[in-house]
Amino acid sequence: MKVLVTGGAGFIGSHILDKLLRENCQVVVIDNLSTGRRENVPSAAKLLEMDIACDDLTELFKTELFDYVIHLAAQTSVPASLNDPEHDCRINILGSVKVLDAARKFGVKRVVFSSSAAVYGDAAAVPIKEDSVLRPSSFYGLSKLTVEQYLRLYKELFDLDYAILRYANVYGERQGDNGEGGVISIFARRILAGQSLSIFGDGGQTRDFVYVSDVADANFLALTAHGSGLTANISTATEISINNLIEVMTDIAEKKVEKRYSVAREGDIYRSSLANDVALETLGWRPETRLSSGLLNTLQAHRS
Numbered sequence: 001m002k003v004l005v006t007g008g009a010g011f012i013g014s015h016i017l018d019k020l021l022r023e024n025c026q027v028v029v030i031d032n033l034s035t036g037r038r039e040n041v042p043s044a045a046k047l048l049e050m051d052i053a054c055d056d057l058t059e060l061f062k063t064e065l066f067d068y069v070i071h072l073a074a075q076t077s078v079p080a081s082l083n084d085p086e087h088d089c090r091i092n093i094l095g096s097v098k099v100l101d102a103a104r105k106f107g108v109k110r111v112v113f114s115s116s117a118a119v120y121g122d123a124a125a126v127p128i129k130e131d132s133v134l135r136p137s138s139f140y141g142l143s144k145l146t147v148e149q150y151l152r153l154y155k156e157l158f159d160l161d162y163a164i165l166r167y168a169n170v171y172g173e174r175q176g177d178n179g180e181g182g183v184i185s186i187f188a189r190r191i192l193a194g195q196s197l198s199i200f201g202d203g204g205q206t207r208d209f210v211y212v213s214d215v216a217d218a219n220f221l222a223l224t225a226h227g228s229g230l231t232a233n234i235s236t237a238t239e240i241s242i243n244n245l246i247e248v249m250t251d252i253a254e255k256k257v258e259k260r261y262s263v264a265r266e267g268d269i270y271r272s273s274l275a276n277d278v279a280l281e282t283l284g285w286r287p288e289t290r291l292s293s294g295l296l297n298t299l300q301a302h303r304s
């Protein structure tokens with residue numbers, strides 16, 4: 001099958017490419033390389049340097065006739081969405097609408113969309129289920145939620161099928177410092193260099209860290225899973241505080257580092273953990289990688 005991966009030169013996208021190629025898919029990537037890297041795209045995939053918000057995608061969809069689209073290309077930073085909501089809106093909403101519109105015009109069977117825990121906002125009860133209240137506390141979260149609603153309507157009005165995957169905080173090799181799960185990558189680099197760590201808030205804030213190759217597996221399963229119009233959290237359904245995370249990482253790295261606390265960032269969620277029963281029921285997916293092994297792999301990648 002032929003799959004278009006938008007944002008495939010990025011962190012999560014590059015692991016999805018590895019998975020798709022292992023499964024013998026034909027893979028095309030569009031990426032403007034704003035945060036992604038050319039080296040992240042294996043030579044077996046075709047990379048087109050395009051901007052989903054600016055370039056006309058219709059010719060590409062018309063000539064390539066993709067079976068499936070995995071849509072990841074996005075502005076991924078919560079603080080950047082607060083500083084420049086217009087840019088966030090242009091890439092994440094307008095860019096996504098262009099992808100969806102081309103997909104429905106040229107017979108794409110399903111769009112798998114990378115959404116986020118940010119659609120829930122600061123939820124009262126964790127782990128958060130898919131039918132919880134959706135009340136984003138950042139423009140980034142709002143832009144993801146808006147695209148989810150576009151998907152729903154594209155299905156209702158034009159029969160374009162979709163799967164929405166709401167990721168918790170993703171971590172692993174090839175992650176940049178920006179974006180949602182970037183804290184592990186920043187900590188890994190600084191711990192190995194023996195540098196101090198900056199913590200926003202009291203460090204008691206929790207996150208649900210899911211390993212990137214598990215996320216890649218979920219995307220692959222979502223392409224052909226039975227049922228349509230699926231929405232599933234992709235998470236471990238556990239939470240760890242930033243203070244605990246630092247302890248685990250410094251233990252694995254066998255390093256001691258100074259911690260520096262500063263005020264919490266606007267728009268940041270305090271507790272975050274997502275239930276993952278729907279992913280198990282609908283995709284047959286569960287996270288396979290323990291946090292300690294994922295962190296070990298990540299630290300080793302930073303070391304080399």
Ligand SMILES: NC(=O)c1ccc[n+]([C@@H]2O[C@H](COP(=O)([O-])OP(=O)(O)OC[C@H]3O[C@@H](n4cnc5c(N)ncnc54)[C@H](O)[C@@H]3O)[C@@H](O)[C@H]2O)c1
Binds near residue numbers: 006052095116170
């Ligand atoms: N990393 C996480 O923890 C996490 C959590 C929830 C959701 N997500 C979502 O997963 C997706 C992938 O995130 P990531 O962590 O791999 O980030 P990333 O920045 O590594 O990947 C995003 C990719 O999109 C490309 N891109 C950005 N704007 C583009 C545009 N206008 N046109 C074409 N390409 C463009 C970038 O160059 C990059 O390669 C994003 O949609 C993000 O919102 C990530």
